[in-house]
Amino acid sequence: MSDGIAGTTGNAAPQPAVRFDAVVKRYGTVTAVDSVSFDIAQGTLVTLLGPSGCGKTTTLRLIAGLEQATEGRILIGGKDVTQLSAAERDVSMVFQSYALFPHMNVMENVSYGLKAMGLKKAEVESRAAAKLALVGLSGYEKRQPSELSGGQQQRVAVARAIVLEPQVLLFDEPLSNLDAKLRRRVRDEIRGLQQELALTVVYVTHDQEEALAVSDRIVVMNAARVAQDGTPRELYSAPNSRFVADFMGDANLIDVAVRRHNGPVAEVEAGSLRLSLPHRDIPVGAAAIAVRPHAIMLSTEAGASGGIKGVVVKSAYLGDHVEYTVKTSNPQAELFATDAGVDTILSAGTKVFVSFDLDKLVLVS
């Protein structure tokens, strides 16, 4: 469970590539990043995930030096860079819009950073050519950015960023300008390149599926703070809050009361529903359970495990699965469920019994 989490491994942990130490960023009275701390281990891909306006892009720009922290410290490779400007930090960034210089061709774009460092011409060219080959764009050196497809433009942006061999590579929503089919491929390419070169990558996205697919670790942000920080698996199966549960894939949140703890389990009650679930240190009192859509089973007959009564309000056929909205009265809830069984589709108005796959229910505070 803890693979990839920085600083938790016992063997002498190397310096984290990036360390945020209680970083605050304020614009006037607005706090965009509020006391955020995390470590990013070298050679891992960590995603900053959250809804728009949660502060994830500001966090990324704080790493890059494009914004200056109001309070707190930022360390890159163990060195305090809080006061340094973007040009002085050993960090490169791939922008959402790619930000390719329109008046330079592919080669000039990729060699821009090397020239800014003042390297010799021959070295600039050989290094730039090597990185262009790495992203599969050899032969495109003389093209203008406007003559490339969206996917190619992005590869140029990646080549331009990695040519400086930065300690940390930043991606700001790199897939948002690509069409749906290309997204999966580019996503896999980025992940492949990161693993091949053992790059440290910080990746910003608002798409939880994308985050789950590429990340070693995910930092979920909400309202300028870190909501949860963990592996994809931890976040999906053991969210620590209603927000994370809901944000990491749809979840039905049912208000419940925790009656008592009984060893490792808590006895939970909501209307006619009574369940025993791992208590996860959630105290007796009001709480909620997060129910994934695929953990809900609908049946027209009362099964052995009983279940609560409900009525199908809506059903939608989506090819490989069916989506249902079911209303239950006790506890009163409107549940969103998916069912892979497309042979029998329950129509609206059908009375059903709702039961849950207990292994997939999570108690959250």
Next chain:
Amino acid sequence: MTRPSPSESTFPARNVGAWLLAAWLGFLILPWYIVESGFLSFGWLTDFVAQGPAALHGFAGAPWLLPLFLPLLAATWLSVRRHTRGLAIAGGLALAWMAVEGLAIAHFGWGFSWLAALMGTKGPVQPGMGWGAIVYALSMLMLVAADLAGRGWCKGDRFVVGSLLLVIATLVIFVAYPLVSILSSAVRDNSGNFAPALLRQKLFDSNIWGLGCLAGGRHCGVAWNTLFVAVLVGLFSTALGLALALIALRTRIRAKWLLRGLSILPIITPPFVIGLALILLFGRAGMVTELLSHHFGIPRSRWIYGVAGITMAQVLAFTPIAFLVLVGVLQGVSPSMEEASQTLRASRWRTFRTVTWPLIRPGLASAFLISFIESMADFANPLVIGGNYNVLSTDIFFAVVGAAHDQGRAAVLAIVLLFFTLAAFLIQRQWIGKRSYVTVGGKGDGGVPAPLPGGLRVGAYGIAVPWLVLTVVVYAVILIGGFVHQIGRDNTPTLHYFLTAFSVEKGVGGWFLSGSAWPSLTMTVTLALISMPFTAAIGLLTAYLLDRQRFAGRTAFEFLAMMSFAIPGTVVGISYILAFNVPPIQMTGTGLIIIISFVFRNMPVAIRAGLANLGQIDKSLDEASLTLGARSFATLRRVILPLMKPAIVTAMIYSFVRAMTAVSAVIFLATGRFNLATVYIVGRADVGEYGVAIVYAAVMIVLMMIILVGIQLLVGERSLGRRREGAEAMPIGA
């Protein structure tokens, strides 16, 4: 592969060292005061003691220069200890002391009369500042910048802080300080004594505010006269501009030529030319007057000299400006909104009334206020065609050049005029700017603009066509008028006027330019060419700072930079005379002061061109360059500047052409040696030599047209044409 380590960059040794060296140079070697024989003649080297550096002057009669040694020493000590912190205090003290001693000790003694009273002596004297002072002050300013950047200002970027301080310093010296000089001169009597009571008397003088005309008297105060004409011109120009904009964008004509022609005309036409043409048409001996009196027996009169003439000339001159503002506004109204209205069963008329009109209303107010400001600021038309009808701008001029030579009165009139234009400018920016619904530069959506309702179309044509006809006639008169004996009366062609002005003769030493217009024309072209790159550079740098950097006081900075748009040329002229006639900065009578007035008068145009261009360059390009290790100066040079070519070209052309056609400010500053084309033409018209004046104006118009078209062909039609319309159509401060 590692980038320069931060420890190397904490103390900018090379930067600070270079500026320190320059400061020492300015203090120890360069002549501190103006060298009469000219700096570049290097005569000061032979007479080093008398015309030498501050260090020598300090021990020879100018001990007030010695304190400037201390900040220099302190800064050097700090840099030896590799500290930037503290440089701001040293530099700030040095600059503050320079301002104090410079203003307190003038070339005629104490700079303030209370100082003379206090000391009881005439006081010491000193001439204006020279190269030593300039280099010393600039170096100190840059040392301040190094300190502030070290404290994290503008993300710790020395280049940005340095340019910001430099632009602010030049704005303070060449925009704010002259205005303050007006104020200070308004509170003194003509012998320079402090007399606040006199200000009250002058400010509320009946010549300015009198309402005699309402009570049947002959004259109203000059302030009311000016206001009256400005309101009339604002209303007419806006109405005409709207009619033309509607015709250009919302009828089948969609005339490209109309758009293009109207966007070029006001730029290339020297402002008084229209007044001149109106005199030739409607004056006592004018073409139309002649015709009417000959055929219909309508008696000749002088009706054109006065409100009617000024208003007509200004409406003709400023309608294109209102038109360009309104075209921009009308283009910003998304056709899909009008389509939405029509799909909701609204008729064309109802759509116009309930959707289009409310959306363009703020734009109409903008167009009105801009025409209003232009009319108030216009100097040449009232001068040429105003007759006995006085307006503020001409009164200011006559207060200075006339027999009265009352600088105090000129200053008071300038304050009144400035009050009006700045008020209009503030309303335009603060109130209307925030009410604008029109999205500028937003995503264009599809859709075809709704055609105009029938009645409105007829109305638009009804007012626009006569205006267009009159414009064509006016320009025809200008272009032809100089090549006939006396247009209207004696239409036999002649080259007499042309040859008087532009003849080239062969003399003993070969060919030479013997025409009377050549000296002023070559001088104008020279000064305009020199001012061109500086205007573009400082304007675009300001635009870059405004668009790309965040710093405290940004709004105030923007206001100061754009304000010079609202300062009428006559006010600039009088303020430059008042401020730069005496030390510490003594420039009157030089070509430099004309160049500087060109630069700061035309700077807002370059700023607007720059802002429009920068708005189209994604900020992530700068950021990408920064994260790739290029600092802001390298980013500016290698990424932003190459992408700003359209703005650079626009700013250069505009500053050149506007410098060529400017008259109101430079009429105060031009001298016999530094005579200018426009001033020369006004002079000819003033003494009734219309032939030469008209021929010269025609040559200027043609010359400017050739330059514009030539550059357009050179740079490429598309990028330039698009940019120019965009830049000009933008309302002030947008």
